[in-house]
Amino acid sequence: MTTGRILNIPNILTIARIILIPVFLIIAYWPPALGVTDVQADITFRHALLTAIFILAAVTDWFDGFLARALNQTSAFGRFLDPVADKLMVAAALVVLVQWKPTITMAFAGIVIISREITVSALREWMAELGARTNVAVSTVGKYKTAFQMIAISVFLLNWQPLNILAYILLYMAVFLTLWSMIIYLRAAWPYLKQP
Template sequence: MFKNIPNILTLLRILLIPVFVIIFYLPWQHAAQACALVFALAAITDWFDGYLARKLEQVSALGAFLDPVADKLMVAAALILLVQQDPIPGLAIPVLVIIGREITISALREWMAEVGARATIAVSAIGKIKTAFQMTAIFLMIYRDDFFTLPMYTIGFVLLYVAVILTLWSMVMYIKAAWPSLNDQSLVEEEKNG
């Protein structure tokens, strides 16, 4: 496992979560910037582990399992901390949509895998674009302070809403792809008799 670089990067991303949370709460002038840097490092490892897994031919079952778990844990942790820091409905609602979508799609993928139809709901291009907007939005909102005259938090807040639209769109696409299996009565009977 320790010879598998993509898996090491994925585990690093998981280990960065408590570091991220601790830095977030530090009473230090530059805590927000340091926290944003940790989040950016995690986001970069997310891209690199998938790229390296394919490039080095180190795709593994462990990596396929851990990669989405690491992503969802880091994103959920960051979003929850942002809502705790700024508890307004305008932030809580998109956060609930994003986390709710992740739970829904994870459950859908698990069920589709059980019935042998997982390939019908593979990660789409819209899902990757959604992730890029989401990661950028979270990074900017964590960074918080203006960068020269650019209002980073405000830009991040707007991008978060773009990410929410893409989140809902990608969820609809996943459900649409899975709909034939979800409506297949023989699968329901099979599940009952299981």
């Protein structure tokens, strides 16, 4: 049973997550304050703030789903907006990271992750039209992919040099899980895709 209300607590958290995206971008690109004598301290604070915002968004992603079930406040609007909010925040963070670290390793990871989200979203929409959306429901691999992705991006945003190698390891584990989960979804949809 669902409440059907749009402005319930879980949906407010989801909307807040979307509102955090422009805040995240403004902080990422805001020029150093005039008169700042310790530029490095300003940069360190900025990276810590960006990491905190991204982690807050990741936590509310889990929390809004938990509250929707616990408070019986699930809604069609929430089921639509929740995954959109997640993808928007991840895409925004990846675009920023690719600009900060313009290397083929970062660009490749960003392209794979964003492309997978577009592909799977389109696949789910198409499968829903066929009445078979449950065949491409979120898998366990997809959940692990999201966890590795969120942790990797958070470590990159922190921009602490000793964790740089760890960040790349986590990111490419997320890339591997991203491709694996996409293959799982495509295999589940293949019987429908090969129909004339």
